[in-house]
Amino acid sequence: MMQSTSRIVKAALAIAAAVGALGASSVFGFLPGNQAQAQPRELNVYSARHYNSDKEFYDRFTKATGIKVNLLEADGKVLLAREALGQKPPADVIILVDAGNLVFGAETGIFQSISSRELRAKVPAHLRDPEGRWFGLTRRFRVPMVNPDIVDPDTITSYEDLVNPALDGKLCLRSSKKIYNQSLVAYQIENTGEVKTSEWIQGMVGNLAPASQPLFTSDGDMIRAVGRGDCGVALANTYYLGQRQGGDKGPEDKALADKVEIAWPDKVHVNISGAGVTANSPNPEAAQRFIEFLADESADYAKANREYPVLGAGSDPVLQAWGSFNEDNVNAATLGRNNATAVRLMEANGWSQ
Known part of the structure; x- marks a missing residue:
């Protein structure tokens, strides 16, 4: 103590x-x-x-x-x-x-x-x-979100699929400084270990779209970029998409968000x-x-x-329209316990902005 x-x-x-x-x-x-x-x-x-x-x-x-x-x-x-x-x-x-x-x-x-x-x-x-x-x-679920005109959502069934060479130049990510991304990496460490998580980070960095260099500073901006087709897929929190598809952020954002689909992984962080x-x-x-x-x-x-x-x-119609998914019941406490290791791996493997 x-x-x-x-x-x-x-x-x-x-x-x-x-x-x-x-x-x-x-x-x-x-x-x-x-x-x-x-x-x-x-x-x-x-x-x-x-x-x-x-x-x-x-x-x-x-x-x-x-x-x-x-x-x-x-x-x-x-x-x-x-x-x-x-x-x-x-x-x-x-x-x-x-x-x-x-x-x-x-x-x-x-x-x-x-x-x-x-x-x-x-x-x-x-x-x-x-x-x-x-x-x-x-x-809060941080999941792949795709523009189906660019990336078939059925081709992404896990977080590991984001390193697929077919996504070269199509992936958008937010800054590693945001704790949401640190916690996702902490989750990967818990599930797959440090070596595989390092390889996963390297693979995603290698697939970055031009629009994601430098990395995004907000999930909302990423979702707009996916809707415009500047990104084929991005990792974002579901409520950012829900707010926009629900019209909470105005008609222009809704029009772009309606072009975006969630590709639920088989186990959702x-x-x-x-x-x-x-x-x-x-x-x-x-x-x-x-x-x-x-x-x-x-x-x-x-x-x-x-x-x-x-x-x-709950009763939110936007969330209900997304359907069911398989939530991974890893205890949330592990996200904090693995945070320092997650930050170290992100910095060491190119996700360092």
Whole structure:
């Protein structure tokens, strides 16, 4: 624990120095009242999810319980750094995207273990921490997406198929700096080992399309490029496609996204957004109740952003139209455990932008 605490504090200091010049108001979005110490009927929630729809659920929680939610939004690593450094206001709950970030928070002592029969019943075992320090609230799938006029979706039945020489000059990838890609590589390490994962990375880099050099910085831009035919196939998170096919991003994006199809692998890598109660929470019982509330509302909480709930496909017609698939039940905790190795392999094998 001494090494872990030192590591998070060092990271926290580096992040704090990087963002300090911006000023808190330019980095963090405060709702009224969240600069004050939390009272017994208040919760301070740090969130790396930046969706207006989430705030509607926090309002529902307040109406149901009378507990006010004070919200602070920022990048996940910044939020973890603030909590590690003891900055005010202290968090009761931290909501993060990607299992890698949740594992980091748990291993560095930021989250505490909680015992909740309700959460154990509603969140499958592979989508929560074995020690009860964090729980998945939505599922996110990073999968191949194709333009069927360029790449037959039936020719891609696994992540390994992305190294097929037939895809030379057709593959688009997002930057390796994004943790979504790091977690996908971490998943491959768990399934196939370091040697085969290194070969897989090399093969994908060798198939990059001209449009993907330099690498994309957003999934949305990649999906547009697939729709235009600049890429034959790309790796992206499903909710980016769902938002666009559902018309959430406007008619132009919808027209391009409607030209894109998912090529579901035989075993689909699953990632999550989730939450944990902080070790220093002044209100741990209310914090646990808040997470239980979001889990109880999981289908709707996920639907608002076109994500998958932790169970099933929910009622979103866009997601239902994509059909069924075979989710790989590798525990999400492995994504964080393999992160450092994943980053090292990506840098060593050409996926380094």
